[in-house]
Amino acid sequence: MSLKERIGAFLCTCGKTLGRSLSIEDLKSQALRLPGVFFCQVHDALCQEDGQAFLKEQIQSFHPDGVLLAGCSPRGHGALFQRLISQWGLDGEALEVVDIREGCAWVHADNPDVASAKAQNLLRMGWAKLSRKELSRDASIPLLKSALVVGSGPAGMAAASAMAGQGLRVYLVEKDGTMGGWLRRLSFLYPSGDEGANILQRLKQEIEPSLLITVFLEHEIAGARGYVGNFQVHLRGGEGPKTIRAGAVVLATGAQPLVPQGLFNYGELKGVMAQEELESQLLRGQNLGGTTAFIQCAGSRIPQRPYCSSICCPVALKNARLIRLRWPQSRVFLLYRDMMAPGVDLEHLYHQAMDAGVRFLRYSPEHPPLVEGMDCVQRVKVLDSLSGRETALEIDRVVLSTPLLANPQNAELAGMLSLLTDDYGFFCDRNLLEPNRTVTPGVYVCGTSRWPCSVQEAILQGQAVAASVAALLRAQRAKASDFGVLDGVKGWPAVVNESACSGCGNCFQACPMKAIGLQPFDGRRVARVNKVRCTGCGTCATLCSGGAIQTQSLSDSMAIKMIQEAFK
């Protein structure tokens, strides 16, 4: 439906203040000359209670198809007016707000002629846009009250139990034969000092008795289709393929530490071990007396793997201190580059390790420590960059702090769900203030699948995701337009003119959201847009040579008409 037939115009003077810099009378006569504009009302403050009542009365008596409103910037009260007119029986999209305050009266306060001319231009452009706007037929979609969690480490378990606590049906998929992920292999956790097994037990106790949670052990994700509220996820493994329908998908695929093959004589000398091997020796209660050297940044912060894995310093601090406390005769050296212990608790842990007698040596990447020995490790030579002295430490074991690597399955999952991964394979978040959301509505990421983090942080993230999912799936249904590019701002899906579409597939190939499919139409194949997946980015429209696919917020004809009006 086009809006060009009956447009009602309103001019707001902001308490007559706009009249000082621009001519309201000229603007009104300009509005009344525009085709389709059948009335124009001036008011002093449409945002106030009496102004809103006036707006309501006018709209309900004259029944315009579209409303052209000139006043303060749409960022001021645009959302308010959109909400109001939709309460009064018009579509929220049938409103165009023209900024004559901030953009005209204010910035050109010293030049009323410019302010008036600009206001008239903007008014004509607003009219041009409104009169060519096609109202979209918004799709209403059901929201399934269920969530699928991939991975049962601390983040996945926390997310699953918290979502079940909010009344959601939860499917927890784990590729191993038992729940827990890396938490199963950890001895004590920082910064609290809790036993890993205890925390795992407590998490399990919330999951196992829950009637709302189904755990699929030894299952993997084979494929995924659908969109927010309505995902269909195919599982493989167990007794055969299954399909789960879920309203949201939570990725908690975890990460695994680098096996330091070839680094610091690992694999060649006995006694050179990775941090996780030390964890299991601590778990088994093995004797760790004698002399231990921890080497930080083994395989990270180097050109081929430039990132810092965040957790290795606190883990080494925790284990170094533990060894010193359990075996008071032991000697422990910690060879580091920068001690990554930000915040209150971790800096305190650093102090505790120092107080326990752990000795710290700072090495520089130009002079990495040398690990020497015959069969067994015997000594580590290190150039302490602070004293400038090279020290040869006679030692019994070397513990390498290696970085966490992203789960190799992330790439495949990213492909299935239209997600992005960073240079190292960790999932990307949507923006800084939505760290656990992804670019695909309804798909969330938490724990070390996003970035290395402690068990405590992983649990927090799992709970944070649960809050988002519970809010998302609370209603029975949602409108497709609720899932736009930015929360709070509507995304306007692209529309296809089937008769102009040649079915070339350019848009289908290019769509970053996988929102376009090719479907039979009148004996040929044409593009079809999934209104939920589409964010209105417009990539398709720029590639369509026939102009058959357009974004509704700014179609070619709207843009061209606006430009024509601007240069009239």
Add this chain to the structure above:
Amino acid sequence: MTGSALIIGGGVAGIRASLDLAGMGIPVHLMEREPFLGGRLLQLDRLYPTDHCAWCPVWPLLRQVGSHPLITIHSSSEVHSIQEEAGAYQATIVHLPTYIRGERCTGCGECLWACAKKSTVAGREGPLPILRPNSYVIPKVFAINRNLCGECPGCQEECPFGAIDFKMPQETRLLKIGAVILASGFDPGRLEGLEEYSYGAHPDIISAMDFEAWIAESGPNAGQVLRRSDGQKVERLAFVLCAGSRDRRFHEYCSGVCCMYAVKEALWACQRSRDLWATIFFTDLRACGKGFQEYVQLAEETGRIQFIRSRPGRIQPMGENGALRVLYEDTTQRNTREMIVDMVVLAQPIIPAAGSENFASLFGVDRGRERFILLPDDKFLSPATSQSRVLACGCCQGPADAVQSVISASAAALRAAEILAQRRAA
């Protein structure tokens, strides 16, 4: 209604927690001591490590908070007292008068012009008493700071909507609440105690928060990097990290975010001024979050930002408005040196916000190391304080960046929802 939650602090953590709780169908009272929501984030220019504008990601959140039917905003408000009864709280909230009636103000700005005119005529200097929301801030209402206002009726006469009311009373509201989330944030710690750094003795020795505002494109110098003393371009800039943190005399803890914002400010200073060279004096360069090492690399690749592992021993002004001499030991070269710079930026500590003490005692919540709200170890599985119905998120429980703050806020919201559901079930 005891099924609602009270969130104390309208910064990014409080906003996130409010939206999550309201999204789960729970009525929320969001309380902020300032006239506008947004908190510290809106005082920043950029965010590390994406260099994203600090405001843009906040606006959509503010818009949602402002229009959500389940969220009641109490700006310019303080908690006066708390009564506990039958497993719930009754909170008395005091709304301090802003002297401008919210339901009438359209944000036209006439009061501001009137005030500016009168102030100029009267020859008054300094900031105007009228606080102006920019067009994105919630609530979109001007406010008057009575401490600065001379009560000439200038603005009152000019306001086209009769919104200004000097007799506006202090208003008391009684709220029944079932769960509380503390999100009272941080204050920048004082630098005056660090005598060796001469803070306050020279205008070009500046705190990092002030420096960020000073060089912001929307700031007083439109993005130029100038000395505060004489307005000349800064060519040699020094950042001193851990100024008051990791220091037994002041705060033993690490403030967590200074390394990264120093790198950010150095990068932006270099980007805005081609002739600028920066030195960052650090102890450990704690760049351990997602994308942080790459950000540091970006700084190194400019070739104009050098990192020196040192904590300078003294900063000496050379004359009243002269350059600054930094005396330091380069700990990796093991020699003492001096450097002459135009400006020194001190990374001040992050301390619990003024008032967090008050909230802690009102709710009977324990505080831990260095007065941050304590999250006891036995509550490993949730962001709860020593009072089970009071949760904490963001910087009031320890230094946190924006990402960590919103994660803890969402987790706190979830826990609050669970507490309220238990109440309903009981």
